[in-house]
Amino acid sequence: MPESEQLLALYREMLIIRYTEEQLARSHQMGLIHGACHTYVGEEAIATGVCAHLRPDDAVFSTHRGHGHALAKGVSPHEVIAELFGRSTGCSEGRGGSMHLFKPEVGMMGTSGIVGPCILQATGAGYSFKLLKSDQIGVAFFGDGAVNNGAFHEGLNLASIWKLPTLFVCENNMYATEVPFAYSAGNPHVGNRGPAYGMESLTVDGNDVLAVYEAAGEAIQRARGGEGPTLIECRTYRTRAHAEGMRDAGYRTPEEVEAWKARDPITRYNGWLLENEEAGPETLAAIEAEVKEMVADAEEFARNSPWPEADTVSEHVFSQR
Amino acid sequence: MRELTFVEATLEALDSAMARDPSIFVVGEGIGARGGNFNTTVGLFDKYGPERLCDTPISERGFVGMCAGAAMTGTRPVVDFMFFDFILDAFGELVNQIAKMQYMSSGRLKMPILLRGAIGIGHSAATHHSGSYYPIFAHLPGFRVVVPSVPSDAKGLFATALQSDDPVLFLEHKSLLFNRGEVPEGEYTIPFGQARVAREGTDCTLVAIGSMVDKTLAACERLAEEGISCEVIDPRTIAPLDMETVLASVHKTGRLLIVDETFQPCGVGAEISAQVIDRGFDDLDAPIRRLNGAHVPTPYSPTLEEAIVPEAAEIEQSIRDLLAE
Numbered sequence: 315m316p317e318s319e320q321l322l323a324l325y326r327e328m329l330i331i332r333y334t335e336e337q338l339a340r341s342h343q344m345g346l347i348h349g350a351c352h353t354y355v356g357e358e359a360i361a362t363g364v365c366a367h368l369r370p371d372d373a374v375f376s377t378h379r380g381h382g383h384a385l386a387k388g389v390s391p392h393e394v395i396a397e398l399f400g401r402s403t404g405c406s407e408g409r410g411g412s413m414h415l416f417k418p419e420v421g422m423m424g425t426s427g428i429v430g431p432c433i434l435q436a437t438g439a440g441y442s443f444k445l446l447k448s449d450q451i452g453v454a455f456f457g458d459g460a461v462n463n464g465a466f467h468e469g470l471n472l473a474s475i476w477k478l479p480t481l482f483v484c485e486n487n488m489y490a491t492e493v494p495f496a497y498s499a500g501n502p503h504v505g506n507r508g509p510a511y512g513m514e515s516l517t518v519d520g521n522d523v524l525a526v527y528e529a530a531g532e533a534i535q536r537a538r539g540g541e542g543p544t545l546i547e548c549r550t551y552r553t554r555a556h557a558e559g560m561r562d563a564g565y566r567t568p569e570e571v572e573a574w575k576a577r578d579p580i581t582r583y584n585g586w587l588l589e590n591e592e593a594g595p596e597t598l599a600a601i602e603a604e605v606k607e608m609v610a611d612a613e614e615f616a617r618n619s620p621w622p623e624a625d626t627v628s629e630h631v632f633s634q635r
Numbered sequence: 636m637r638e639l640t641f642v643e644a645t646l647e648a649l650d651s652a653m654a655r656d657p658s659i660f661v662v663g664e665g666i667g668a669r670g671g672n673f674n675t676t677v678g679l680f681d682k683y684g685p686e687r688l689c690d691t692p693i694s695e696r697g698f699v700g701m702c703a704g705a706a707m708t709g710t711r712p713v714v715d716f717m718f719f720d721f722i723l724d725a726f727g728e729l730v731n732q733i734a735k736m737q738y739m740s741s742g743r744l745k746m747p748i749l750l751r752g753a754i755g756i757g758h759s760a761a762t763h764h765s766g767s768y769y770p771i772f773a774h775l776p777g778f779r780v781v782v783p784s785v786p787s788d789a790k791g792l793f794a795t796a797l798q799s800d801d802p803v804l805f806l807e808h809k810s811l812l813f814n815r816g817e818v819p820e821g822e823y824t825i826p827f828g829q830a831r832v833a834r835e836g837t838d839c840t841l842v843a844i845g846s847m848v849d850k851t852l853a854a855c856e857r858l859a860e861e862g863i864s865c866e867v868i869d870p871r872t873i874a875p876l877d878m879e880t881v882l883a884s885v886h887k888t889g890r891l892l893i894v895d896e897t898f899q900p901c902g903v904g905a906e907i908s909a910q911v912i913d914r915g916f917d918d919l920d921a922p923i924r925r926l927n928g929a930h931v932p933t934p935y936s937p938t939l940e941e942a943i944v945p946e947a948a949e950i951e952q953s954i955r956d957l958l959a960e
Contacts, residue, residue, distance in 0.1 A: 375704065407741035409739060410739050414739040414740075416739060416740035416743065418707070419743070423704075424736075426732075427731075431703070434696070434703065434704060434728065435700060437697075437700075438700070438705035439704045439707070441702075441704070442705045442710040445686055450708075464697075465696065465700060468696055468697025472701055475692070476689075630737050632737065633737060
């Protein structure tokens with residue numbers, strides 16, 4: 315069980331992700347976001363539970379649904395919102411948008427518009443860290459849609475044969491856009507696939523932040539200790555549409571969505587903290603108010619930020635050296 | 636000066652860079668104890684061990700994507716493809732990730748990855764072991780594309796590639812790998828984007844790439860006996876492309892033929908032609924001509940294979956035709 319301070323930090327981090335995502339959804343409706351916006355609402359426990367164990371020099375590689383990973387890894391809501399607004403103060407200085415959030419200074423090595431490569435790149439980070447004899451680790455977050463891609467097979471095999479310090483976190487939210495995972499996987503138990511590669515693997519409730527925290531903690535300790543990679547399947551659900559502005563019907567039932575909303579990771583954790591007297595209602599309310607204000611400030615910062623200068627468009631194709 | 640083969644020259648550059656920089660490692664199939672199918676890493680496994688000379692499964696997409704992640708996190712991978720054709724299984728990792736990473740991250744990530752492989756037609760290698768494909772990569776922003784033609788250039792350009800923070804494709808024509816040539820001792824680098832004038836002349840300009848350089852020089856030797864003076868330019872790097880040297884030469888000669896084994900449509904010759912028309916139109920005394928390998932998959936049978944690659948006699952005839960314009 316984490317210390318009290320850590321328990322509250324987990325709560326605060328999930329709220330940062332939730333409030334930022336809800337702000338982004340509103341901003342999308344107002345036309346302030348120019349491209350795609352895939353929110354992480356409902357899945358906050360996973361990024362939070364994993365990244366709580368990571369240092370700034372650990373490397374995270376993420377997906378198209380990656381705002382939560384960036385925030386949990388230490389990118390500020392200001393830099394995330396500004397990036398989606400296309401402003402020069404965004405974490406990718408307006409060159410990336412939602413699916414290309416980069417802040418290597420805190421180990422956020424990119425969200426991605428392509429499903430799969432993050433698995434290989436996290437494997438490569440593991441290779442670097444092993445070669446450099448450091449105790450850093452590489453972490454890949456990816457959805458169920460990635461595990462039937464060749465990158466999953468090749469990446470897990472390479473990480474296994476060289477015992478790389480890499481953690482593979484599958485966020486199984488049951489749908490690849492609208493294609494059910496139950497339809498597209500011959501073996502729908504991702505958490506059972508590790509042994510096929512000679513690797514530890516397990517399944518956890520991805521809507522239970524403490525379960526994720528515990529499983530990730532053990533796997534990360536093994537990776538840092540040279541004991542190799544782990545695959546963790548986190549069962550979860552996105553409660554908003556695949557992307558903002560998309561229809562969200564025809565492939566899942568309202569009853570299913572409501573059932574998962576009843577398992578909301580933040581509401582559940584709030585209840586757990588109160589029940590176990592880890593925090594009183596005032597403490598939690600104070601955290602909620604503080605985070606709300608931070609996100610409101612971030613939105614204002616983003617909205618008032620300058621656009622990138624058009625004459626910088628050709629910079630950074632190659633290194634400046 | 637001492638002579639080395641192409642392979643020995645790049646091996647010398649790789650060895651000295653690896654001795655100096657512990658973040659350099661090599662991956663590929665059979666590049667460990669075996670020393671590489673084309674002897675590209677002979678002796679290095681014993682010196683630097685299995686983590687820095689890392690034999691891989693046949694998993695091209697996997698290890699290329701992995702090396703992208705490694706390059707983002709403080710090491711300098713060298714991917715040895717053996718045959719460059721095998722790179723195509725990793726095309727998405729190259730185009731969507733490796734080429735774009737520096738830009739996507741607004742320059743805060745570097746992509747110091749060297750991708751090498753043997754290209755070109757010959758020895759009945761047939762169509763899965765004969766590709767060159769460099770015009771495809773030159774088309775995309777983010778790649779450095781190197782196609783050397785002599786061992787001394789190979790060594791200097793390889794040394795530059797090992798110091799570059801950009802992704803570099805280093806492509807060695809199979810027919811050149813065991814050619815010998817004079818190679819300076821010690822470490823030296825040759826900058827990208829600087830063509831080499833392989834032969835000076837006044838009557839026409841020939842731009843020749845990779846294995847076509849020697850064949851073009853042989854054609855020029857024969858023509859010289861008749862008093863015809865040709866200038867031969869070896870671009871050495873396709874991206875960046877040194878157009879200044881080409882334009883200066885065309886200014887002098889007024890005639891241009893581009894000789895390239897790779898396909899003609901949308902190729903390097905098309906790009907060079909367009910730039911010369913754009914920037915040197917008034918210097919031209921004749922239409923620009925291109926001589927390329929045939930636009931077909933590579934056939935196996937020697938008679939068919941010979942039919943698709945430009946040879947010295949054909950180059951000679953093309954020069955005569957151009958001079959007759």
